[in-house]
Amino acid sequence: MKLNVYLPKGYSPEQRYPVLYLIHGYGGNETDLLSGLEVDQNADRLIEAGKIEPLIMVFPQMDNSYGLNTSLNYAVDYPGDPMTTYSGMYEDYLYKDVVGYVDQHFSTITSRDGRFIGGVSMGGFISLHTTFLHTDLFSKVGGHSPALFQDDWSQAGGENGVKRFLYPTDEDRQTRDPLIFAEDLDLSELEVYLDCGDQDHYKFYDGAEQLTKLLESKKVSVQYHLGQGAHEAEYWKSNLDNYLLFYAGK
Numbered sequence: 001m002k003l004n005v006y007l008p009k010g011y012s013p014e015q016r017y018p019v020l021y022l023i024h025g026y027g028g029n030e031t032d033l034l035s036g037l038e039v040d041q042n043a044d045r046l047i048e049a050g051k052i053e054p055l056i057m058v059f060p061q062m063d064n065s066y067g068l069n070t071s072l073n074y075a076v077d078y079p080g081d082p083m084t085t086y087s088g089m090y091e092d093y094l095y096k097d098v099v100g101y102v103d104q105h106f107s108t109i110t111s112r113d114g115r116f117i118g119g120v121s122m123g124g125f126i127s128l129h130t131t132f133l134h135t136d137l138f139s140k141v142g143g144h145s146p147a148l149f150q151d152d153w154s155q156a157g158g159e160n161g162v163k164r165f166l167y168p169t170d171e172d173r174q175t176r177d178p179l180i181f182a183e184d185l186d187l188s189e190l191e192v193y194l195d196c197g198d199q200d201h202y203k204f205y206d207g208a209e210q211l212t213k214l215l216e217s218k219k220v221s222v223q224y225h226l227g228q229g230a231h232e233a234e235y236w237k238s239n240l241d242n243y244l245l246f247y248a249g250k
Helices: 032-036 039-048 090-105 122-133 162-166 170-174 178-184 204-217 233-238 240-248
Strands: 003-006 019-023 056-060 115-120 140-144 191-197 221-227
Touching: 003 039, 003 090, 019 090, 019 122, 032 039, 032 056, 039 056, 039 240, 056 090, 090 122, 115 122, 115 240, 122 140, 122 178, 140 240, 178 204, 191 204, 191 240, 204 221, 233 240
Parallel strands: 019 056, 019 115, 115 140, 140 191, 191 221
Antiparallel strands: 003 056
């Protein structure tokens, strides 16, 4: 499995840095948020301006997995199809292997106070799912146009599309859906940032708004922003400064 790592200018092993894990969307990979959104350039500029703390950013390969533990064995579900789903122990991989590797090989703050995670679309789902289940690891989480499906699957292959993989049964949904976690789990120590474009064709703003209300009712620190834009790189790129200020702002 691959990952990209951004180190701030002047990185020194003598200093401990906060770490931001950023997760790509469906059909993407570990290079998307760098080559596509150029988040490294935004970070350089904001650090230089003294607006955010110098930080390490990690971009792991998560395939089209939704970050779930779906099988003890790794498998490409439909070989040859670039939009296929992937099965494996992806939740364990992310919160155990990736976090452990980064803490071992880089000069990181190893407490939850210095560890953040966020992502776009599927990556937003992964970030929320992982953090809600492992609040001991992360203190801040962001879902940027997060793939929080409700009952409308029309833009994701219908009942036999993503739904069949993500929530094959009602029982599976109970153990996977961040919206259900928000009702059932203690998330009081988290800071949460949610946003979505008002032209998002998946209507993920509905899920983000519902999650915001659930978290507010539980007195969780949450902010929600409905902006102008669609479910696309141009929208996320226009909001990168806001994202980085949430994670690492001074």
